[in-house]
Amino acid sequence: MLQLGDEVTLYSVVFVLVLLGTRSPLWTTGLTASLYLFMAMFRFPQVPSSRAQQVLHPAKGTAGSGKVSVVAHRGGGHDAPENTLRAIREASKNGATGVELDLEFSADGIPILMHDETVDRTTNGSGPLSQFRLSELGKLDAAAKHRLRDKFAGEKIPTLEEAVEECIRLQLIIYFDVKGHPDEAAAALKELYKKHPVLYNSSIVCSFEPKVIYRMRQSDPEVVTALTHRPWSLSRLGDGTPRFSSLWQHHWFALMDMVLDWAHHHILWKLCGTSAFLIQKNFVSPDYVQYWAQRRVEVVAWTVNTKVEKEYYQELLQVNYITDSLVEDCEPHY
Ligand SMILES: *[C@@H]1O[C@H](CO)[C@@H](O)[C@H](O)[C@H]1NC(C)=O
Numbered sequence: 468m469l470q471l472g473d474e475v476t477l478y479s480v481v482f483v484l485v486l487l488g489t490r491s492p493l494w495t496t497g498l499t500a501s502l503y504l505f506m507a508m509f510r511f512p513q514v515p516s517s518r519a520q521q522v523l524h525p526a527k528g529t530a531g532s533g534k535v536s537v538v539a540h541r542g543g544g545h546d547a548p549e550n551t552l553r554a555i556r557e558a559s560k561n562g563a564t565g566v567e568l569d570l571e572f573s574a575d576g577i578p579i580l581m582h583d584e585t586v587d588r589t590t591n592g593s594g595p596l597s598q599f600r601l602s603e604l605g606k607l608d609a610a611a612k613h614r615l616r617d618k619f620a621g622e623k624i625p626t627l628e629e630a631v632e633e634c635i636r637l638q639l640i641i642y643f644d645v646k647g648h649p650d651e652a653a654a655a656l657k658e659l660y661k662k663h664p665v666l667y668n669s670s671i672v673c674s675f676e677p678k679v680i681y682r683m684r685q686s687d688p689e690v691v692t693a694l695t696h697r698p699w700s701l702s703r704l705g706d707g708t709p710r711f712s713s714l715w716q717h718h719w720f721a722l723m724d725m726v727l728d729w730a731h732h733h734i735l736w737k738l739c740g741t742s743a744f745l746i747q748k749n750f751v752s753p754d755y756v757q758y759w760a761q762r763r764v765e766v767v768a769w770t771v772n773t774k775v776e777k778e779y780y781q782e783l784l785q786v787n788y789i790t791d792s793l794v795e796d797c798e799p800h801y
């Protein structure tokens with residue numbers, strides 16, 4: 468019933484909007500029918516919920532007291548240099564259920580772990596990542612800018628393969644965060660799942676870009692996936708300040724934000740057949756969790772960084788959360 472209600476709402480909204488826009492009943496009927504056919508033909512079904520549950524609630528790790536999964540953001544960037552093997556080991560030691568890792572590529576096309584498009588913020592090198600071959604990345608110190616750089620000095624940027632093997636060894640769930648390169652990322656991950664089938668039961672591919680997730684499911688429909696979303700992300704930065712100083716631009720992108728938000732909640736998740744929705748923590752409420760639960764989609768909150776907040780998400784909302792630190796309160800990294 469609910470699914471039907473969902474569809475009726477979706478197509479009614481589209482119908483009314485197109486009718487207001489075109490004032491042509493013929494066009495409106497045609498466009499709405501096309502959208503319906505498009506969705507029916509091109510959407511991916513969700514993976515079986517038993518497997519999604521295995522990934523999202525594996526009953527591993529001690530930090531979430533067995534109720535929720537606690538996921539170390541970039542491997543736990545506050546506790547150790549982000550996206551490194553040491554971070555993965557620290558997260559495991561500190562009881563994390565899983566780690567969130569950022570997939571990027573070296574200049575010679577090898578999948579590696581890095582969040583930014585340049586190496587400047589985290590290493591002692593400088594310049595765009597796309598200009599570093601794997602052998603050159605191997606010379607950089609991935610701990611160079613970390614607050615605990617003395618303890619972790621000389622830590623290397625790992626390849627995706629090295630990081631995944633470490634996670635499998637430590638039985639950590641992996642949340643792959645893919646920023647772009649839909650084709651390359653889907654191909655690299657498909658290869659990885661083929662080599663390590665245990666990943667089907669222990670990892671989830673996440674992205675802000677619906678295209679990445681859609682592409683992933685096209686290459687391998689068995690992979691568990693999630694969309695990542697921050698409402699108002701087009702018009703505002705992570706800390707809430709407007710991206711654009713021009714009022715006209717700001718309002719235009721705010722309008723685009725509304726369209727994007729609506730599409731995420733009504734179309735994109737269904738088209739991609741995602742099993743989870745990773746959303747900026749401030750937008751999670753009991754009603755919000757309920758909205759997604761009715762669609763068999765799990766909410767994961769990010770980034771939850773204080774003890775008080777962790778208790779709220781864990782005990783009250785009972786949703787999985789992503790955190791920068793397993794051991795102490797800290798400021799969020801955007
Ligand atoms: C970065 O640090 C490593 C390890 O200490 C060192 O071998 C390398 O020469 C440094 N690279 C640069 C560009 O400073």
Ligand SMILES: *[C@@H]1O[C@H](CO)[C@@H](O)[C@H](O)[C@H]1NC(C)=O
Pocket residue numbers: 521664665666667668
């Ligand atoms: C994944 O989990 C299912 C159910 O527990 C199990 O039957 C299957 O063998 C597992 N697959 C791998 C590759 O571990």
